[in-house]
Amino acid sequence: MITLYPASGRNEADLDWLQTGRSFSFGDYQDENNMGFGVLRVFNDDFIAPGRGFGAHPHSDMEIVSIVLSGRLRHEDSLGNEAVTTFGGVQRMSAGSGVIHTEHNPLKEETVNLLQIWFMPEQRGKNPSYTTSQFDPEQLNGRLLPVVAREGGEAVADIGQDLTIYMSRLQAGEQLSFRQAAGAVFFCL
Amino acid sequence: MEGNMAVQQEHELGKRDSARIEGHTELELTARDDVFFMLIDLP
Numbered sequence: 001m002i003t004l005y006p007a008s009g010r011n012e013a014d015l016d017w018l019q020t021g022r023s024f025s026f027g028d029y030q031d032e033n034n035m036g037f038g039v040l041r042v043f044n045d046d047f048i049a050p051g052r053g054f055g056a057h058p059h060s061d062m063e064i065v066s067i068v069l070s071g072r073l074r075h076e077d078s079l080g081n082e083a084v085t086t087f088g089g090v091q092r093m094s095a096g097s098g099v100i101h102t103e104h105n106p107l108k109e110e111t112v113n114l115l116q117i118w119f120m121p122e123q124r125g126k127n128p129s130y131t132t133s134q135f136d137p138e139q140l141n142g143r144l145l146p147v148v149a150r151e152g153g154e155a156v157a158d159i160g161q162d163l164t165i166y167m168s169r170l171q172a173g174e175q176l177s178f179r180q181a182a183g184a185v186f187f188c189l
Numbered sequence: 190m191e192g193n194m195a196v197q198q199e200h201e202l203g204k205r206d207s208a209r210i211e212g213h214t215e216l217e218l219t220a221r222d223d224v225f226f227m228l229i230d231l232p
Contacts, residue, residue, distance in 0.1 A: 188205070
């Protein structure tokens with residue numbers, strides 16, 4: 001079964017410093033019939049104004065991936081991690097038994113656009129952890145490039161769930177086939 | 190994310206559209222114009 005969700009059906013919110021398009025229930029948008037898709041719980045398309053961001057807040061038992069599409073994103077957490085990512089950079093935070101973090105746009109003039117993607121973990125209560133990885137944007141062309149996967153790898157962030165996030169660029173008329181043994185696929189443009 | 194593409198030649202998606210897919214072991218993805226997209230393979 002293939003069910004399409006047009007962009008116009010996303011929940012859009014404008015908080016002045018944050019414009020976000022939410023594919024699933026999140027924050028003040030709650031729809032009991034749209035709480036996720038399998039282990040995928042949150043998919044937010046966020047635009048954070050220059051110099052603004054999410055202040056310190058806690059998470060637990062969630063696998064959280066942030067992928068920057070443009071601009072810069074600065075992360076700090078209670079584990080002592082600090083990182084700034086740009087396009088090609090991927091952040092993965094396994095919240096596990098608990099972690100506090102902040103995410104800010106450190107730039108003075110440019111908005112940062114990022115995808116915030118949350119997954120239910122395979123195991124609850126694990127020690128929290130954080131990692132970043134960097135893929136080569138040139139490698140997106142004409143193929144499905146894994147950027148997050150359970151086992152991780154070179155330029156692939158690991159994650160505590162049996163899933164793979166692929167990104168790709170195709171030219172007009174190009175085709176790709178994707179095969180899987182079972183399970184589900186979330187697909188977005 | 191950007192562009193327009195088709196899944197299985199019949200399901201058309203544009204910028205910021207999404208699809209939730211179950212029960213397909215093979216997907217055919219066709220770019221209608223230059224596209225940048227994400228696919229998440231879930232258990």
